[in-house]
Every structure is written in C-alpha cells, then in structure tokens.
Amino acid sequence: MSDTLVNITNPEAELPGNIQLDPARSGYGEDGESPTTRRAFLVGAGCATAAYAAALAYPVYRYLASPIETAMNATAVKEVTLKDAQKLPMGSVMMFKFGPSPAMLIHHLDGKWVAFTAVCTHLGCTVQYEAGPDRIHCACHGGVYNSQTGANVSGPPPKPLLAYKVAVNDADVQISRA
Numbered sequence: 020m021s022d023t024l025v026n027i028t029n030p031e032a033e034l035p036g037n038i039q040l041d042p043a044r045s046g047y048g049e050d051g052e053s054p055t056t057r058r059a060f061l062v063g064a065g066c067a068t069a070a071y072a073a074a075l076a077y078p079v080y081r082y083l084a085s086p087i088e089t090a091m092n093a094t095a096v097k098e099v100t101l102k103d104a105q106k107l108p109m110g111s112v113m114m115f116k117f118g119p120s121p122a123m124l125i126h127h128l129d130g131k132w133v134a135f136t137a138v139c140t141h142l143g144c145t146v147q148y149e150a151g152p153d154r155i156h157c158a159c160h161g162g163v164y165n166s167q168t169g170a171n172v173s174g175p176p177p178k179p180l181l182a183y184k185v186a187v188n189d190a191d192v193q194i195s196r197a
C-alpha cells in the first residue's frame with residue numbers, strides 16, 4: 020500500500036503514517052458527513068413531504084368542492100333535448116340526465132307529459148316511476164310522490180320534486196327549467 024492513499028469513506032479512521040485529512044478538502048464536514056449528501060437528503064425529504072401533503076389534501080379538496088361544482092353544473096344547464104322521446108308510449112317513463120342530476124319524463128295514460136328531477140327531496144336517493152300504482156317511489160325510506168304533480172304525498176320527503184317544463188315536438192321533447 021502507498022502512503023498517498025486517503026481513506027475518504029471514514030475520515031475518523033486512523034491513516035497510515037502521518038497523513039492528515041483536511042475536512043475542508045475532503046468533502047466532509049466536521050461531523051464527518053458529506054454536505055452534498057446531506058443537502059440531497061434534505062431536498063428529497065422536502066419533496067417527499069410536499070408530495071405526501073398534496074396526496075392527502077387532494078381528496079379533501081375534492082370532497083369539499085364537489086357539492087359546489089355539482090350545484091354550479093346543475094344551475095348551468097337550462098334545457099335538454101331528448102331526441103325521439105315523442106315516441107315514448109303512454110303509461111311509461113324515460114330516465115335522462117338534466118345536467119349532472121337524474122331526471123324523468125313521464126307520458127301518462129291520459130296523454131299528459133310531465134318531467135321531474137329524480138332526486139328525492141329527503142336524502143337525495145334516485146326515485147322511480149311505478150306505472151302500476153301510478154306513483155313516484157323512493158325505495159330508500161319509502162317516500163311517495165304524486166306522479167302528475169311531483170307533490171310529496173307520504174313518507175319522509177319534506178318537499179315536492181322539482182318539476183320541469185315539457186315541450187313535445189315532431190322529432191324530440193324539450194325539457195327546460197320551469
């Protein structure tokens with residue numbers, strides 16, 4: 020072994036002969052740690068912490084923002100056109116989306132057309148038209164609505180269903196806010 024070799028992996032180690040390590044020139048601090056390594060570690064730890072915080076914060080942001088976004092989308096839509104819906108047989112229903120919300124178009128046996136939101140006014144479940152008893156029913160807690168007017172007639176729903184205006188044309192049915 021030559022006396023010119025320097026132990027750079029362990030500056031504390033005893034060196035052969037009278038060779039001295041100069042910490043300033045060896046790349047190691049007084050504590051024996053490489054400043055480059057420490058800096059890289061701190062930058063990496065900072066990036067990892069920021070990424071972790073973002074990963075935690077994003078779902079919270081989505082949770083808080085989604086009702087606001089849904090409400091904004093719901094109010095942004097003023098009208099929908101249902102192609103060929105004028106062919107809907109009497110006594111039947113067509114489900115569709117009015118913006119982000121489910122809705123229903125009912126063609127009654129007496130020829131009357133009505134459309135309502137299909138979102139229950141109790142806790143927001145999707146309601147269904149039942150042709151047999153001619154009612155709109157919410158299976159979640161047994162809420163019942165009048166299928167002609169959307170009025171809440173029994174069960175827990177506190178308000179009527181939101182009604183839309185219906186215009187039946189030759190090639191489509193237009194549904195718009197009442």
Ligand code: FES
Pocket residue numbers: 139140141142143144157158159160161162174175176
């Ligand atoms: S959510 Fe419809 S009755 Fe409760």
